Amino acid sequence: MDEYIVTIGVETHIQIKTKSKIFCKCSTEFTEEPNRNVCPICMGLPGVMPTLNFEVVPLAIKTALALNCNINRISGFARKNYFYPDLPKGYQITQHEFPLATSGYMQLRSGKKIRIKRIHLEEDTGKMIHDQDQNSLLDFNRAGVPLMEIVTEPDFNSEKEVIEYLENLQRIVRYLDVSTANMEFGELRGEPNISLRKKDDQKLGTKTEIKNLNSFKSIEKGIILEIERQKELLSKGERIISVTMLFDERKQELRPMRKKESVSEYRYFPEPDLPDLLLSENFIEEIKKSMVELPSQKLERLQKDYGLSFEEGEIITSNRDFADFFEKSVDGVKNLKKVTKFFIREIPAILNEKKIGVKDLKFNHKDLNKLLKMIDEEKVNLNFAQDILKKMSLTGNDPDDIIKCDGGNISLNEKDVENMIIEVIKENSKEVERYKNGEDKLFGFLVGQCMKKAKNRANPKLINEMLKEILKR
Amino acid sequence: MNIEDLRESFLGGKVSPVDIVDSLYKKIDEDDLNDFITLSKNIAYEQAYLSEKRYKKGDILSETDGIPFSLKDNFSVKGLRMTCGSKILSDFISPYDSTVYERLKRSGAILIGKNNLDEFAMGSSNETSFFGVVKNPHNREYVPGGSSGGSAVSVASKHSTFSIGSDTGGSVRQPASFCGVVGFKPTYGKISRYGLVAFSSSLDTVGIMTLNVSDCKKVFNTVRGNDKHDSTMDDHINEKRDLKKICFVKDIPHADLKVIKKYEEICSKLERMGFSLQPINLDFIDLSMAAYKIQTMCEASSNLARYDGIKYGLQKFSGDNLFDIYSKVRGEGFGKEVKRRIMTGTYLLMYENGRYYDLSFKLRDYISNSVDSIFENFDMMVLPTSLFLPFKIGERVDDPVMMHLSDSLTAFANLANVPAISINGGYYEKLPVGVQFVGKRNDDDNLLDWVKIIEEEIKKDG
Numbered sequence: 001m002d003e004y005i006v007t008i009g010v011e012t013h014i015q016i017k018t019k020s021k022i023f024c025k026c027s028t029e030f031t032e033e034p035n036r037n038v039c040p041i042c043m044g045l046p047g048v049m050p051t052l053n054f055e056v057v058p059l060a061i062k063t064a065l066a067l068n069c070n071i072n073r074i075s076g077f078a079r080k081n082y083f084y085p086d087l088p089k090g091y092q093i094t095q096h097e098f099p100l101a102t103s104g105y106m107q108l109r110s111g112k113k114i115r116i117k118r119i120h121l122e123e124d125t126g127k128m129i130h131d132q133d134q135n136s137l138l139d140f141n142r143a144g145v146p147l148m149e150i151v152t153e154p155d156f157n158s159e160k161e162v163i164e165y166l167e168n169l170q171r172i173v174r175y176l177d178v179s180t181a182n183m184e185f186g187e188l189r190g191e192p193n194i195s196l197r198k199k200d201d202q203k204l205g206t207k208t209e210i211k212n213l214n215s216f217k218s219i220e221k222g223i224i225l226e227i228e229r230q231k232e233l234l235s236k237g238e239r240i241i242s243v244t245m246l247f248d249e250r251k252q253e254l255r256p257m258r259k260k261e262s263v264s265e266y267r268y269f270p271e272p273d274l275p276d277l278l279l280s281e282n283f284i285e286e287i288k289k290s291m292v293e294l295p296s297q298k299l300e301r302l303q304k305d306y307g308l309s310f311e312e313g314e315i316i317t318s319n320r321d322f323a324d325f326f327e328k329s330v331d332g333v334k335n336l337k338k339v340t341k342f343f344i345r346e347i348p349a350i351l352n353e354k355k356i357g358v359k360d361l362k363f364n365h366k367d368l369n370k371l372l373k374m375i376d377e378e379k380v381n382l383n384f385a386q387d388i389l390k391k392m393s394l395t396g397n398d399p400d401d402i403i404k405c406d407g408g409n410i411s412l413n414e415k416d417v418e419n420m421i422i423e424v425i426k427e428n429s430k431e432v433e434r435y436k437n438g439e440d441k442l443f444g445f446l447v448g449q450c451m452k453k454a455k456n457r458a459n460p461k462l463i464n465e466m467l468k469e470i471l472k473r
Numbered sequence: 474m475n476i477e478d479l480r481e482s483f484l485g486g487k488v489s490p491v492d493i494v495d496s497l498y499k500k501i502d503e504d505d506l507n508d509f510i511t512l513s514k515n516i517a518y519e520q521a522y523l524s525e526k527r528y529k530k531g532d533i534l535s536e537t538d539g540i541p542f543s544l545k546d547n548f549s550v551k552g553l554r555m556t557c558g559s560k561i562l563s564d565f566i567s568p569y570d571s572t573v574y575e576r577l578k579r580s581g582a583i584l585i586g587k588n589n590l591d592e593f594a595m596g597s598s599n600e601t602s603f604f605g606v607v608k609n610p611h612n613r614e615y616v617p618g619g620s621s622g623g624s625a626v627s628v629a630s631k632h633s634t635f636s637i638g639s640d641t642g643g644s645v646r647q648p649a650s651f652c653g654v655v656g657f658k659p660t661y662g663k664i665s666r667y668g669l670v671a672f673s674s675s676l677d678t679v680g681i682m683t684l685n686v687s688d689c690k691k692v693f694n695t696v697r698g699n700d701k702h703d704s705t706m707d708d709h710i711n712e713k714r715d716l717k718k719i720c721f722v723k724d725i726p727h728a729d730l731k732v733i734k735k736y737e738e739i740c741s742k743l744e745r746m747g748f749s750l751q752p753i754n755l756d757f758i759d760l761s762m763a764a765y766k767i768q769t770m771c772e773a774s775s776n777l778a779r780y781d782g783i784k785y786g787l788q789k790f791s792g793d794n795l796f797d798i799y800s801k802v803r804g805e806g807f808g809k810e811v812k813r814r815i816m817t818g819t820y821l822l823m824y825e826n827g828r829y830y831d832l833s834f835k836l837r838d839y840i841s842n843s844v845d846s847i848f849e850n851f852d853m854m855v856l857p858t859s860l861f862l863p864f865k866i867g868e869r870v871d872d873p874v875m876m877h878l879s880d881s882l883t884a885f886a887n888l889a890n891v892p893a894i895s896i897n898g899g900y901y902e903k904l905p906v907g908v909q910f911v912g913k914r915n916d917d918d919n920l921l922d923w924v925k926i927i928e929e930e931i932k933k934d935g
């Protein structure tokens with residue numbers, strides 16, 4: 001079989017987080033009640049005119065800057081004409097010839113740069129739903145919600161690269177507070193286009209597009225299926241036809257869109273109801289200054305400042321709030337290596353289990369900082385600290401209080417520890433005998449027995465030292 | 474009665490707004506010219522009653538308080554039917570107010586009803602309306618012009634003191650000429666288009682039809698000014714200055730000799746007034762017609778896409794599929810002329826044809842520059858409003874070439890984005906002949922002031 005080179009480009013629609021829609025004053029808030037957030041403008045009634053909600057502009061510019069794009073000082077809106085019931089005006093207002101931003105890139109982990117062709121603003125369409133009685137129902141709550149479309153050059157060679165790109169993109173817009181970018185709510189929609197060519201061919205093959213991909217998993221699966229489909233056709237000597245494929249989430253398969261569902265000719269022309277979007281250099285500069293640290297910058301800094309591995313850094317910077325929480329919580333903590341795992345395993349587990357964000361935790365970074373410092377000072381061991389953390393997450397109590405409730409002070413006093421060790425030695429006389437006869441490894445066993453008896457209430461270092469002392473007697 | 478006289482009568486207590494509304498509805502009914510599609514009696518009596526109270530109390534809202542007016546039926550009024558002269562919207566009740574109506578309502582003016590028009594303002598004889606042709610009050614067998622035919626007739630027949638129309642290529646000026654009233658098209662962006670149903674968005678302007686220029690100024694001052702709903706506005710206006718240099722057009726191909734005769738009379742009158750008239754050539758007229766047709770048809774094809782029978786208007790849900798529903802609704806809902814323009818416009822925007830639309834913008838720039846260069850040397854241009862006099866109803870319905878010429882002396886002002894006004898220049902065999910004055914961009918106030926003086930001079934001679 002021939003070897004093929006896979007070429008993929010991606011178009012991504014991201015909902016921009018604003019209070020009102022892009023061309024009217026209706027709320028963008030999600031509501032279950034259909035056609036609640038609508039007005040004559042977003043319903044496209046006769047005679048209405050759009051006016052740009054300027055709130056969207058700085059948000060899109062931030063994204064464009066994060067993707068190293070040129071911001072165009074002059075951009076303009078256009079009409080994309082096609083008929084569909086969910087499109088109230090019979091055209092969508094978008095940017096065509098003069099997009100907001102062009103020529104950017106995103107660097108992948110491998111160092112490869114994915115070129116960003118353009119970023120433009122547009123309005124979302126409504127939604128058409130089919131009920132069980134074969135009725136088509138229309139909901140225009142989403143019509144006019146602001147979107148930005150980010151288009152890459154065909155620079156990807158595998159589904160893995162596409163996923164990495166989209167995950168980064170999601171992280172970036174969340175960091176910038178530009179979008180909540182939840183794929184399951186359609187706030188981030190990735191549409192890959194795929195073509196295959198033989199290794200020694202210079203020209204790209206015919207591309208197909210995949211739509212209706214509502215999760216990273218679906219995108220990955222969709223791309224794999226489409227590559228397979230094209231490979232099979234090509235190896236049979238058949239030609240690829242330019243089509244749009246729809247991914248069926250339930251059946252996990254692709255089907256080509258019916259001809260009538262797809263439009264190839266949009267009759268674009270400049271939107272006469274909106275003036276050009278003019279941006280001053282100053283305005284763009286101000287936005288540049290207000291940019292927060294981007295995920296990739298934060299990752300690099302955290303690795304350097306806290307000695308994190310790349311993987312640890314990635315988990316901690318996966319979300320801006322979480323990274324901030326990490327930095328505040330480990331402030332002044334000496335033994336970072338020891339406590340990092342709390343942020344890799346324990347805390348993410350709590351967040352996942354409750355499906356919450358770090359801001360919704362019952363304890364704050366100050367309490368956690370206290371706990372981590374106790375580990376530093378060896379007032380508690382790691383196991384005990386894990387228990388305390390769990391209790392903090394359940395009750396929101398301060399670590400000191402939890403320890404008190406758990407049976408007194410952090411450590412038993414020296415006399416208590418000594419008595420306890422003497423008890424353990426009595427109970428395990430055989431092992432003590434063997435240890436004294438040179439079986440060094442039994443020391444660990446004896447420490448364990450002491451710890452068990454102390455129920456985490458004793459400083460492990462103290463137990464260690466005292467046990468050694470007493471055994472020497 | 475004009476605004477000033479009507480106001481005097483209200484102030485003197487000779488007549489009340491309610492009396493006026495009563496008499497207007499009676500006259501509309503008696504005259505039977507089909508100039509209204511919808512009469513807004515509930516609104517009118519309520520507004521008249523409130524206005525009457527204000528006059529009694531002496532707290533009058535504005536110059537137009539109590540003045541009865543009408544709107545071309547492509548302006549939106551909350552709770553009223555808005556048909557655009559089309560079957561596809563024949564049952565459509567609008568849920569919002571256009572900015573123009575809102576401002577007039579706030580000024581205390583009284584809405585009498587919605588005027589008949591060519592379907593979606595596409596036409597120059599008011600014969601394309603789904604609600605039937607409007608009759609010219611000067612001779613019932615003649616067309617009133619279009620597309621604001623109903624508006625022109627209602628003002629000429631004193632069914633309303635003024636009417637708001639729309640002018641995309643001459644739709645206010647040409648019917649004004651045919652009916653012997655004033656029709657003013659301001660510079661693009663002076664009056665909000667919010668609530669005016671779009672025909673060709675980059676050329677559509679809100680126009681004013683009145684009995685005289687002085688009324689026109691009053692109405693213009695009531696409705697003008699920026700609006701947060703229309704971001705294509707610009708309220709910049711040129712400083713006041715005196716009228717000095719006027720130019721006239723020497724050769725006007727295709728023009729009816731009767732029109733030329735009247736035009737020459739007006740020109741000599743202007744000379745007698747002391748103005749020296751210099752000739753110019755309008756050699757861009759043919760190009761302007763090409764640009765106008767391409768732009769209006771392309772934009773219309775998109776602007777009228779929303780009438781798909783899904784959310785409002787004519788509905789036919791019996792099709793086999795979506796395409797069926799669309800073609801049934803649009804096939805039945807739109808008239809011949811509208812369909813012709815939508816199809817041509819769609820074709821002109823498809824694939825490589827799109828270059829025609831781009832080209833029309835280049836032409837538009839060229840025309841705009843040509844007009845600008847004329848106004849470097851002149852303050853004002855005088856020319857006929859229409860190449861011909863009103864014609865008989867039905868006479869030219871199937872003569873697209875003649876219909877095509879209808880806009881030829883008016884459309885360039887929309888393309889070049891300059892203000893223009895048509896006033897009555899006299900009569901030829903009892904049919905009115907209009908004369909048009911065109912000003913420099915943003916010279917709207919100056920133009921109205923100048924033409925007001927000329928109008929008085931023309932009226933003096935009778």
Ligand SMILES: [Zn+2]
Nearest residue numbers: 024026039042
């Ligand atoms: Zn809305």
